Every structure is written in structure tokens, then in C-alpha cells.
Amino acid sequence: MNEILELYLAFMKIGAVNFGGGYAMLPLLEEDLARKKGWVTREELLDYFAIGQCTPGLIALNVSTFIGNKRKGVAGALAATLGFLTCPIIIILIIAMFMKNFADYEIVQHAFAGIRVCVCVLIIQAVLRLWKKAVVDRTTLILYLVIFFLAVFGKHLIFAVPTAVLVIASGVFGVFFGKGGGESK
Amino acid sequence: MTIIMLCIQFFKTGLFSIGGGLATLPFLYEISDRFGWFSHADIADMIAISESTPGAIGINMSTYAGYTTGGIPGGILASLSLACPSVIIILIIARFLEKFRENKYVDRAFYGLRPASIAMISAAGINVAMVALFDLNAFQASHFIPDLFVWKGLILAVLIFIGQQKIKIHPVAFIAASALIGIIFKF
Numbered sequence: 001m002n003e004i005l006e007l008y009l010a011f012m013k014i015g016a017v018n019f020g021g022g023y024a025m026l027p028l029l030e031e032d033l034a035r036k037k038g039w040v041t042r043e044e045l046l047d048y049f050a051i052g053q054c055t056p057g058l059i060a061l062n063v064s065t066f067i068g069n070k071r072k073g074v075a076g077a078l079a080a081t082l083g084f085l086t087c088p089i090i091i092i093l094i095i096a097m098f099m100k101n102f103a104d105y106e107i108v109q110h111a112f113a114g115i116r117v118c119v120c121v122l123i124i125q126a127v128l129r130l131w132k133k134a135v136v137d138r139t140t141l142i143l144y145l146v147i148f149f150l151a152v153f154g155k156h157l158i159f160a161v162p163t164a165v166l167v168i169a170s171g172v173f174g175v176f177f178g179k180g181g182g183e184s185k
Numbered sequence: 186m187t188i189i190m191l192c193i194q195f196f197k198t199g200l201f202s203i204g205g206g207l208a209t210l211p212f213l214y215e216i217s218d219r220f221g222w223f224s225h226a227d228i229a230d231m232i233a234i235s236e237s238t239p240g241a242i243g244i245n246m247s248t249y250a251g252y253t254t255g256g257i258p259g260g261i262l263a264s265l266s267l268a269c270p271s272v273i274i275i276l277i278i279a280r281f282l283e284k285f286r287e288n289k290y291v292d293r294a295f296y297g298l299r300p301a302s303i304a305m306i307s308a309a310g311i312n313v314a315m316v317a318l319f320d321l322n323a324f325q326a327s328h329f330i331p332d333l334f335v336w337k338g339l340i341l342a343v344l345i346f347i348g349q350q351k352i353k354i355h356p357v358a359f360i361a362a363s364a365l366i367g368i369i370f371k372f
Binding site for chain 1: 199201202203230234235236237238239240241244245248252261264267268271274275276278290292293294295296297299301302303304307308309310311312313314316317338341346355359360362363364366370372
């Protein structure tokens with residue numbers, strides 16, 4: 001029971017400060033769960049984000065469910081997901097009840113312009129730390145560059161490729177050309 | 186009755202919006218058109234609110250719509266309905282992975298998935314940076330290169346970057362400090 005509660009609280013804390021959506025969750029997960037608690041490895045985090053991106057549902061919830069399940073099965077998955085949801089639900093309920101023009105306050109806009117700067121630095125630092133777990137040779141470097149280019153500039157191309165399709169294609173590419181399972185390419 | 190319909194609609198949104206975040210928007214517009222629980226203007230407001238509160242926009246919108254139609258229980262139920270498909274589907278996939286993690290094809294798939302994962306996370310970082318650190322509108326208006334950069338933002342970004350390397354404190358401390366700096370220096 002204690003571990004379930006611990007999962008709930010850990011994810012509640014992350015849910016409370018997870019500004020900027022699913023990907024912004026990565027630096028927080030890495031610090032709290034991978035580095036401090038050792039609940040997941042950095043490779044697993046990357047795997048969960050990849051799968052969470054191409055399966056239905058919000059990425060943040062998918063990743064919470066994965067980590068919770070890894071720790072404590074179905075109960076853990078529920079604890080993590082509910083924990084992550086707790087603060088956003090309470091905050092939006094308060095906003096909906098008392099201050100619908102929350103985002104229009106000048107002080108809120110300035111605060112979040114500052115937070116956005118911080119979030120992008122945290123994401124970039126997380127990328128630098130996780131880089132060598134994912135980009136292990138020339139093939140993975142090329143794959144990284146192609147997906148990165150398509151994800152950033154894809155929306156300006158004639159036909160935009162949905163990110164989920166890019167991820168699935170990378171997985172399929174890995175099956176055919178990847179290293180692993182004791183066999184080289 | 187409305188609450189049940191609300192739960193069904195947000196369950197559907199959770200089930201079909203792949204990739205999360207902005208992927209929920211088309212579903213939200215459809216719900217707005219069909220049921221009128223919230224207006225298109227409400228969605229625009231909610232995008233702004235979501236950028237200024239923790240949590241994903243899908244959760245925020247479902248809480249908001251649930252509250253306006255069914256009070257506090259409505260808000261909670263709608264959000265849980267949205268989360269339901271994620272939990273069920275990931276639990277199934279996790280079982281599958283536990284069983285086949287040693288399989289060489291699954292292993293190879295991850296060889297391709299990891300660089301894709303880190304590439305998408307990089308792209309998300311760049312997208313935030315385009316808003317937080319660069320001002321394309323000002324540059325297009327003036328064609329004066331220094332106008333391209335949000336200088337206050339860049340200075341803060343460099344300070345956070347160095348600070349993170351030197352001081353071992355929780356990222357949340359940097360988030361809170363950035364909010365304060367944003368207010369004091371009017372970002």
C-alpha cells in the first residue's frame with residue numbers, strides 16, 4: 001500500500017509542475033524517477049515516450065500508466081495516472097469557478113513567458129543527457145536527423161506526415177535494419 | 186444523462202486522439218459543434234489557460250467542459266473518461282512487452298524507436314524555443330536581425346543552462362525562479 005501511495009504522490013508532484021504538455025514531463029521524470037528514485041531507466045523513459053506517441057491517448061497519461069504499471073502492476077498504473085491528473089483537475093475547476101479570464105492577467109502572461117524559457121532549456125538539457133542512450137551509431141544518427149527535420153519542418157511541406165506515422169515507421173525501420181537480438185545489421 | 190454523454194464523448198476523444206496535446210483539438214471542435222457544451226471561443230481561451238497551467242490541454246478542456254455541464258462531479262468524471270483509454274491500452278501493450286521484450290524483433294524495433302523518440306522531444310523543445318526565444322513577427326516587420334531574438338529570454342535561457350550544470354537543485358526551483366523573473370522583468 002505504501003508504494004502505491006508513494007507512486008500517487010510522486011506523480012501528483014509532477015502533475016502539479018508539468019507546464020507545457022507531455023514532452024515537458026521528460027526532464028521531471030528523469031530527475032525524480034530515474035535519477036533520484038531509480039524506478040525507471042533512461043532508456044525505458046525513451047521507449048515509453050515513443051510508444052506513448054503512437055498509441056491513443058495523451059502522452060503524459062500513457063507514460064504515467066507505463067511507469068506505474070512497471071512499479072506495481074494495474075494498481076500502480078491507476079495510482080500514477082490519477083496522481084498525475086489530480087492537480088490539473090483541481091486547478092481547472094478553480095479557474096472555471098472563479099477566474100475564467102485567468103490567462104488574460106498581465107502578471108500571469110509575464111510569469112508564463114518566463115516559465116516557457118525555462119521549459120525549453122529543461123527539455124534541451126534532457127535531450128543532451130539522453131542523446132547517447134538513443135543515438136548509438138551512424139544509422140541512428142541519420143534516423144534522428146530525418147525525424148527531427150520532419151517533425152520541425154514537416155508542417156511546411158506539401159503533405160504533413162503525422163508524428164505517430166513517423167514513430168511507427170522508425171520502429172519498422174528498426175525491425176528490418178536495426179541492431180539488437182545479438183545480430184548486427 | 187448529459188453527464189453520461191459527456192463521459193462517452195471524452196472517452197472517444199481519449200481513444201482516438203493519437204499523439205496527445207493538440208491532437209485533441211479536432212475532437213474538441215466537433216464536440217463543441219454537436220453538443221454546444223462549450224463554444225469555439227472557449228476552446229481558444231482554454232488553449233491560453235492550458236499554456237499557463239500544468240497539465241495537458243485535453244485534460245484541461247475535459248475538466249472545464251465537464252464542470253460547465255455537470256459541476257464538480259462532471260469535471261472529474263469527464264477527465265477520468267478521457268484518461269480511461271490511455272490506461273487500458275497501455276496496460277495491454279505493457280503486458281505484451283513484458284512477454285516479448287527478449288524477442289529480437291522487438292529489441293530491434295526499439296533500436297529505431299529511441300532515436301525517433303529523442304528527435305520528437307528535440308522538436309518539442311525547438312517549438313517552445315521558437316515562441317520563447319525568437320520573435321519572427323518582429324523580424325518580418327523590420328528585417329533587422331537583432332529583432333529576431335527575444336533578448337531577455339535568451340539571457341535567462343543561458344543563465345538557467347549554466348545554473349543547471351553548476352547547482353544541483355530540483356528543476357522545479359528553476360521553473361519557479363523563471364516565473365518570478367518573468368514577472369519582475371516583464372517578459
